[in-house]
Amino acid sequence: MNILLAILVLGSLAAVFGALLGFASVRFKVDADPIVEQLDAILPQTQCGQCGYPGCKPYAQAVADGEAINKCAPGGEDTIKKIADLMGVEVLPIDESHVQGDAPKSNRPKVAFVIEEDCIGCTKCIQACPVDAIIGAAKQMHTIIIDECTGCDLCVAPCPVDCIEMRELPDTIHNWQWDLTSIPVKQLD
Amino acid sequence: MVESVIERITRGHFWDFHGGIHPPEQKVITASKPIKQLALPKQLIIPLQQHIGREGDLLVKIGDQVLKGQALTLSTNPMTVPIHAPTSGIISAIKMSVIAHPSGLSQLCIFLDVDGEDTWRDRVVCTDLETLSNNDIIEKIADAGIAGMGGAGFPTHIKANSKSDINILIINGAECEPYITADDLIMMEQSNAIVDGIKILDKLLSPAFILIAIEDNKPKAIKALQQATQDIEKMKVCVVPTKYPAGGEKQLIQILTGQEVTSGQLPIDAGIIMQNVATCFAINEAVRHDTPLIRRVVTVTGQALSKPQNVWALLGTPVNFLLEQCGVQAVENEKQPVIMGGPMMGFSVASELVPIVKTSNCILVPSRKEMPSAFEKESNEVECIRCGQCSDVCPSQLLPQELQWSAKAKDYPQLEKLNLSDCIDCGACAYVCPSQIPLVHYYRVAKAEIRQLQQLDLKAEKAKIRFEARKLRLEKEKIARQAKQKKAAAARKAAMNKATPEATGAKSAVAAALARVKARKAASQAGGVDSKNNATGSISSVDEPIDAPVDEQLSPVAAAIARAKAKKKLKQEAALLTPQSDVLAKETLAGEPEKKPAKAEKQINADDKKAKIAAAIAKAKAKNLNAASKPSASVAPPRASAAEKTESVQTSVEKPTNADDKKAKIAAAIAKAKSKALAKKAAQVSAETAELEKTSAVGDKVPAQVVQDNIVDSKNERTPAPTADKKAQIAAVIAKAKAKKKNKESSKIDSNVSHNDQDSV
Numbered sequence A: 001m002n003i004l005l006a007i008l009v010l011g012s013l014a015a016v017f018g019a020l021l022g023f024a025s026v027r028f029k030v031d032a033d034p035i036v037e038q039l040d041a042i043l044p045q046t047q048c049g050q051c052g053y054p055g056c057k058p059y060a061q062a063v064a065d066g067e068a069i070n071k072c073a074p075g076g077e078d079t080i081k082k083i084a085d086l087m088g089v090e091v092l093p094i095d096e097s098h099v100q101g102d103a104p105k106s107n108r109p110k111v112a113f114v115i116e117e118d119c120i121g122c123t124k125c126i127q128a129c130p131v132d133a134i135i136g137a138a139k140q141m142h143t144i145i146i147d148e149c150t151g152c153d154l155c156v157a158p159c160p161v162d163c164i165e166m167r168e169l170p171d172t173i174h175n176w177q178w179d180l181t182s183i184p185v186k187q188l189d
Numbered sequence B: 001m002v003e004s005v006i007e008r009i010t011r012g013h014f015w016d017f018h019g020g021i022h023p024p025e026q027k028v029i030t031a032s033k034p035i036k037q038l039a040l041p042k043q044l045i046i047p048l049q050q051h052i053g054r055e056g057d058l059l060v061k062i063g064d065q066v067l068k069g070q071a072l073t074l075s076t077n078p079m080t081v082p083i084h085a086p087t088s089g090i091i092s093a094i095k096m097s098v099i100a101h102p103s104g105l106s107q108l109c110i111f112l113d114v115d116g117e118d119t120w121r122d123r124v125v126c127t128d129l130e131t132l133s134n135n136d137i138i139e140k141i142a143d144a145g146i147a148g149m150g151g152a153g154f155p156t157h158i159k160a161n162s163k164s165d166i167n168i169l170i171i172n173g174a175e176c177e178p179y180i181t182a183d184d185l186i187m188m189e190q191s192n193a194i195v196d197g198i199k200i201l202d203k204l205l206s207p208a209f210i211l212i213a214i215e216d217n218k219p220k221a222i223k224a225l226q227q228a229t230q231d232i233e234k235m236k237v238c239v240v241p242t243k244y245p246a247g248g249e250k251q252l253i254q255i256l257t258g259q260e261v262t263s264g265q266l267p268i269d270a271g272i273i274m275q276n277v278a279t280c281f282a283i284n285e286a287v288r289h290d291t292p293l294i295r296r297v298v299t300v301t302g303q304a305l306s307k308p309q310n311v312w313a314l315l316g317t318p319v320n321f322l323l324e325q326c327g328v329q330a331v332e333n334e335k336q337p338v339i340m341g342g343p344m345m346g347f348s349v350a351s352e353l354v355p356i357v358k359t360s361n362c363i364l365v366p367s368r369k370e371m372p373s374a375f376e377k378e379s380n381e382v383e384c385i386r387c388g389q390c391s392d393v394c395p396s397q398l399l400p401q402e403l404q405w406s407a408k409a410k411d412y413p414q415l416e417k418l419n420l421s422d423c424i425d426c427g428a429c430a431y432v433c434p435s436q437i438p439l440v441h442y443y444r445v446a447k448a449e450i451r452q453l454q455q456l457d458l459k460a461e462k463a464k465i466r467f468e469a470r471k472l473r474l475e476k477e478k479i480a481r482q483a484k485q486k487k488a489a490a491a492r493k494a495a496m497n498k499a500t501p502e503a504t505g506a507k508s509a510v511a512a513a514l515a516r517v518k519a520r521k522a523a524s525q526a527g528g529v530d531s532k533n534n535a536t537g538s539i540s541s542v543d544e545p546i547d548a549p550v551d552e553q554l555s556p557v558a559a560a561i562a563r564a565k566a567k568k569k570l571k572q573e574a575a576l577l578t579p580q581s582d583v584l585a586k587e588t589l590a591g592e593p594e595k596k597p598a599k600a601e602k603q604i605n606a607d608d609k610k611a612k613i614a615a616a617i618a619k620a621k622a623k624n625l626n627a628a629s630k631p632s633a634s635v636a637p638p639r640a641s642a643a644e645k646t647e648s649v650q651t652s653v654e655k656p657t658n659a660d661d662k663k664a665k666i667a668a669a670i671a672k673a674k675s676k677a678l679a680k681k682a683a684q685v686s687a688e689t690a691e692l693e694k695t696s697a698v699g700d701k702v703p704a705q706v707v708q709d710n711i712v713d714s715k716n717e718r719t720p721a722p723t724a725d726k727k728a729q730i731a732a733v734i735a736k737a738k739a740k741k742k743n744k745e746s747s748k749i750d751s752n753v754s755h756n757d758q759d760s761v
Helices: A002-027 A035-042 A056-064 A076-087 A124-128 B002-010 B134-143 B156-160 B182-189 B191-205 B219-229 B249-257 B277-289 B319-325 B389-393 B400-408 B412-417 B428-432 B439-497 B501-533 B535-543 B554-581 B585-589 B592-603 B605-629 B642-658 B662-696 B702-712 B723-760
Strands: A110-114 A164-168 B043-047 B089-098 B106-114 B168-173 B209-215 B235-240 B272-276 B295-301 B309-314 B362-364
Touching (some): A035 A076, B002 B209, B156 B272, B156 B277, B191 B219, B219 B235, B272 B277, B277 B295, B412 B439
Parallel strands (some): B168 B272, B209 B235
Antiparallel strands (some): B043 B106, B295 B309
């Protein structure tokens, strides 16, 4: 009799809590940020395609599906580290085959620059730019909107007259960073 | 709540903020000396941006003569304040130059060669403040280029234009940093002007109370301001205990009101606004005396100077000029460190050409004995011993040692968790650190990098948006293009199938072309058959379906064939005739052709007259048409010959193309087609007859001449000609008449075609 009672009590308790938990799991379901979105947020959004995917989102999707995490050249090691943290995998050195030019050698951000006197107005670079950072029209000189340029390099190759080059952004007091280890700046006038 | 605050303040009770230090004040060096008016420097270097925000647009160019107080830049955005010429002179250059920034980087500066005249621009002195509306005052403050002079350089007109309710306006005269006495001196000497400036702020913000906070180490300033404000109920001079950094905005608010401005909050959210005393002085100057912010009090101090004191420095004065004026003593073998700002928060300037800007309150030139660390290249930093003194003195109640480790490890998320952004860079932690760790430097580096990362994140976000937008746009364009192509294809299909007028037109044009080709084929076949029978047959075969300019190329061939056949026929006939007459074949051959056309004439005798009449009518019609289509046709005498017609056709071809009237063009085209075909046929016929004549004129010379005449001058054709000629003429006329008839039909089709063509165009 006692055993029966105990089973009954425990069984009813289990049923009540089970129902409660079941309800809570449906009612208070938290929509986790999908892994692809989180990866996309980590990627630098240069949309350069150096990873072999047409943009950052496709690469994020690919990484979520098991693609190697070390293909993002513009992101560099920081990005690889963040992806590794997120995906729970080991940090890998950057895949050199996905690095175009000498991009990662210097940490300084670069932007495209149109040598305007050489521009023939072919619009090829405009078509190549993934972020619409080049203005110009057919047979009109083109120029780069520096603030919008992601430095992805994609406009350099299509230029038939080689009038686009990547230039480092100059140091201004807005992007200047303290460097405690460097030799103090001395201006000679 | 405000009442209790005021009660406490009147009782002289203040709150306290956490931490703080009591470094040696060193204010006596300059506090006892009046503010010195300096001679004009030779050149001023005026940076375009001297405040937080953006630089304005240049209003001057190199070579411009400017007057004192003249605006040099234009403010185009609320966060921009203009700059003004501190004295009269000539703009000698506008170029990059080292500015007052720890980086030692260059920024665009205006170089003003001082002419020494110090000529003011026209100023409008405002005697009665009541005549100005609040907006006028705000505008005056903005136009005067006033930015917070305590150190941050926030545009004052934005702070003064606050719309929310202000409980307390705090005037910051604490000046807590060692060495600096600039505010102290300006309070002593310009207390009334400062109070006037405060009154302007009172008018703009209408706060419940105005508290003027002064540290208790400035008794003269306190006395001066108490005197100036003794009649004003609203203003209270609050003597706060001396402690560094009591002059910090959040710290001073906590001292005076007990309220803590929490992380991420602005004082204005608590109904409090703070202004520096020097800013109040500048507001008074700007609003009442129409004097823009062109000078400020700078404490030039340090034991390396023989004459340290406060000076009225024009903005843009190079530091080395100030040092010269205050008697700098050169240090042997070493660069004298020059610190801009105070010893706690200042930075070493990269060059002595760095100009004084709106936020520069102190130039500190320490001796080696006074501040050995400034002379040392290497940091004496040793490991943190976890003594915890830094967190004891931190006015923001942060954990400096934790921050330091995270900063060294570049663990930015952790730094944000530790509220690095609330650090006010006061340097109290570094001051007390027994390990001589330059903590604030680490924080500054980390802050700059976090800011950089935030900017990168923003940029990435923007790039993503732009990329998505571009993708969307390309997709849309593709869909639109496909839809367009589909539509065009459908339209084409419909046009081919449906019986719309255009479609039928296009169809009929095609059909007409097909018919023409077919007819031509048939004609050449028929011509071959017909010409076997007789010469006229060949002519009629030429007449048959051949029409329109399209046939021009082929018809000569057909004509030639016909001609050849006709010749053959003639020869045969002649051969037949000769045996009959029993005359020498060769002799009679000359006469034969004469008979032959006659024969031909006989064959077609029945309709000869009719044809003639018809031909005449047709010719007249064609002529009329020609004349109508080309005004210049009248120039050419109305000749009926085939040769003439071709001529007139040619002219009509030229003229109507020039004519702008469409109708005339169409008419001309019709006429052209008609007359061309006509002329050609006639020419063919006449050529044929000529051929006939030629063959017949072996012995006779007259017909040959006629042939020539016939081509060269058609009048001869009309004039009575030899018998052979007449017959040929008749044949030609018949042919012409037939051709004309045919032409009319074909030209109708042609004109239809041309109409359709025009429609489709």
